[in-house]
Amino acid sequence: MNLLITGAFSGDEEFYQKIKKLGYTLFFLQDEKIMPELAGIDSSIIDGVICNALFLYNDIKNFTSLKFIQLTSAGLDRIPIDYIRAHKIELYNARGVYSIPLAEYTIAGVLQLYKKSDAFRILQAEHNWKKQRDIVELYGKTICIVGCGSVGTECAKRFKAFGCKVLGLDIIMFDNIEFNEIFPIEQAGEVFLKSDIIILTLPLTKKTEHFINKDRLSKMKQGTILVNISRGKIVNELDLVEALQTNLGGAVLDVFEEEPLEANNPLWECNNVIITPHISFIGNNMQRLKALILSNIESFV
Template sequence: MNLLITGAWKDAKEYIRKIEADGHKVHFFQFEKDELPCSYEWVEGVICNGLFLTHDIRKFIINLRYIQLTSAGFDRVPMDYVKEHNIVINNARGVYSIPMAEFALFGVLELYKKGRKFFENQKQHIWEKQRNLYELFGKKVCIVGCGSVGTECAKRFRAFGCIVSGIDIFPRCDDNYEKIFGLEKLEDMILKSDIVILTLPLTDKTRHLIDKAKVEKMKEGTILINIARGAIVDIHALTSALPKLGGVVLDVFEEEPFNEDNPLWDMENVIITPHNSFAGEGNDRRLDGVIMENLTCI
């Protein structure tokens, strides 16, 4: 196969010789916005991230038949075109799930254990006990999107004694959850949950899935975590409901960077991070394994 590999795969150069030894021809270029180092017609397969944001997939004519993404999401790829032309596409499933699940757990504990308050007191050398700390044990957790990321979240929250349920468009039996419900049960589960974690993909159906009506159904003290895609949450509806919520952890936003003038930055019960939950030292090793394993199947 004629493979075009971009710098989105950090360790690509370490594997090119092996890939070529397996019978593939390779062109590598670092930055996906740059001009291709070959003709579009030459390319039969690509390993990339956002290549099709700046290079129209239609320019690859009919020869493109394989796509390997370095991201977990498919939202940077024209999936209708991919399906129409029967192009095999793989994502980086499982690569970022562990650090993202750890991040979700960190966010809840930061709020429950008043980490920010203790940090500020430490800076000012203030010895002040905080009596109103919360426990994770026994809390009802609803994970919306029970794929690889959601399931890694489920494992960790169950280990803390939480009661974990899931919402997914494809309900199934899974020992990591008490039960996985269909999307039609989302509002009911939100009403009952202490913690709601969003780990679902962004599609036309999930855009602003968490809207004003659903936010208002959340009970007082609920914590909402979004480590999925920013557009899943109607940020304006969320802002108006914050006094009622126990807190929110937002790692993703509909527009990034997040507007520096937004009042959410300064709210005490809000944790804002710059689309960083995926980061972990094991990612490169896991991504290398996924890419090379998938290449053996073509």
């Protein structure tokens, strides 16, 4: 079987050899934005792909022999899901691979805001011994996690360890011991009113685009911290900027409606916002990803 591997595993000979032993012939495309044909690869002979955003830039219809896709991301918003289902193409994602670094990033971001870390770094650079009195405890806070899957569960574990009450919102009701209670997502407004910290881990779909808008932001209580580690388009950024100037206490943002974040975006000027360039998934997780991929493509063979 012919397998196309894009960017992420460039030069990883040990990984390549393990795949070859499963019976695959390998093709490589470093830049997902170019057509495989420009790299001397015939798209029509490819049986499987390991990729991230290949089908944002290449028409999947050119891959006429395609039987399976292994994504290196957890999200499914960068692929033509209806076409994949209609053509019975097997689809695997990287569910669970990035959950630990995402959860750790969330804890770190919230604590950075609560403990005024940025203010103290500035004072340190100035050699200025000045106390900050408006420091907040995480203990006893109510957390709302929107999306109770793998990432949400890892977040819940960590906040519970800090003595927080953890509430969940999801489209599916199920038991999860890491949450004190899970509510239908339709009750978002009601749960937001109770929450000190709101964490977004839900997938981006047509229904969840701008899920966080002026109406839902207005239902968040004074001082609420909003964390987005999912997809930028889940939040209406203009509405968020307004809320950051009124009722929100701050935001931790790793994803944005347009990336890179433009220099004139008003979020840059909000001093109660932590901005990072979509790095919350990064950690010591490459071995987990490789193991998952090998398991999936072996089971397909």
